[in-house]
Amino acid sequence: MDAHTGANVFQRVVVEPAYKAVSAAIERAIVDGALPPGAALPTEQELAERFGVHRSTVREAIRQVEQEGLLQRREGRRLFVCLPGVHDLAPRATRLLLLHQTTFQELWDVALTLEPLAARLAAQHASDDELALLAANVAATEAETRLPQLVALDMEFHALVGSASHNRALMLAREPVGLLYNPTLLQIFQRLPQASARNLAAHHHTLAALRARDAEAAAEWTRKHMVDFQRGFALAGLDMSTPIAQPT
Missing domain, CATH: 1.20.120.530 (GntR ligand-binding domain-like)
Known part of the structure; x- marks a missing residue:
């Protein structure tokens, strides 16, 4: 096997955007029950510190979870877990x-x-x-x-x-x-x-x-x-x- 043939065995590594990893982690916590309906989501700053990412990344992740109907804003800007209806x-x-x-x-x-x-x-x-x-x-x-x-x-x-x-x-x-x-x-x-x-x-x-x-x-x-x-x-x-x- 020559060098060029060996190189064709490998494929480019696709790195998932950080906001998708964060949104998946939040959704998993909700679905698993770690964050039950009615529970308050930690603040953007708290989540950024826990995940080790920028607040802008957390903000985009939260937007994704909101679009799935799993979060809603109450009491001003605070986010709470909700149970989507039919x-x-x-x-x-x-x-x-x-x-x-x-x-x-x-x-x-x-x-x-x-x-x-x-x-x-x-x-x-x-x-x-x-x-x-x-x-x-x-x-x-x-x-x-x-x-x-x-x-x-x-x-x-x-x-x-x-x-x-x-x-x-x-x-x-x-x-x-x-x-x-x-x-x-x-x-x-x-x-x-x-x-x-x-x-x-x-x-x-x-x-x-x-x-x-x-x-x-x-x-x-x-x-x-x-x-x-x-x-x-x-x-x-x-x-x-x-x-x-x-x-x-």
């Missing part, structure tokens, strides 16, 4: 789905699994207060005639069912998918006058099953609801193979 994380996943040109068919395939599962679990775990919120949603839907508000109420109904499942993994998985139905459902309501009434009927049946604690019926009515959505998509002249649109 609604904080979902928009990021939604953007990824949009950037990857995810189609409505792909979205529906996932929803056909997630939504009936949410209803099944909600029938088993929903509290009386959660059932009351669902009943109020259905009552508001009955009284509403404006299409954008009907779409918002539909999204709220499914979000309430997801929350009543008491399954955090499911809630995190379904929220980004649910957000992307908004513009499409509005188009279906606009093009098919009967669609909103069918939507309301499905919610009535699902709510009745949830109140009866009938997990199988709740899942089946939700499955029928999703199949009806796909049928409405086709009847409205929409193409399931097209990429999803930005929510409005």
Whole structure:
């Protein structure tokens, strides 16, 4: 082996920027529980001394962690650890789905699994207060005639069912998918006058099953609801193979 061949064995060493190492260390402390929700983050000066870096490096690291939703400013400029909610994380996943040109068919395939599962679990775990919120949603839907508000109420109904499942993994998985139905459902309501009434009927049946604690019926009515959505998509002249649109 000559000198040139031996040199080709090695690759350039990539050194991670210091602020990334600091932000990773802060995130690790939060995720591991060393810094629990509500705990105050040490000051920039304290962190700079502990990590042996400049305050500007710490400042950039903190900015990265803030963008992840793990820190929030309270009491002036002091930073505290916070627990991101489903609604904080979902928009990021939604953007990824949009950037990857995810189609409505792909979205529906996932929803056909997630939504009936949410209803099944909600029938088993929903509290009386959660059932009351669902009943109020259905009552508001009955009284509403404006299409954008009907779409918002539909999204709220499914979000309430997801929350009543008491399954955090499911809630995190379904929220980004649910957000992307908004513009499409509005188009279906606009093009098919009967669609909103069918939507309301499905919610009535699902709510009745949830109140009866009938997990199988709740899942089946939700499955029928999703199949009806796909049928409405086709009847409205929409193409399931097209990429999803930005929510409005």
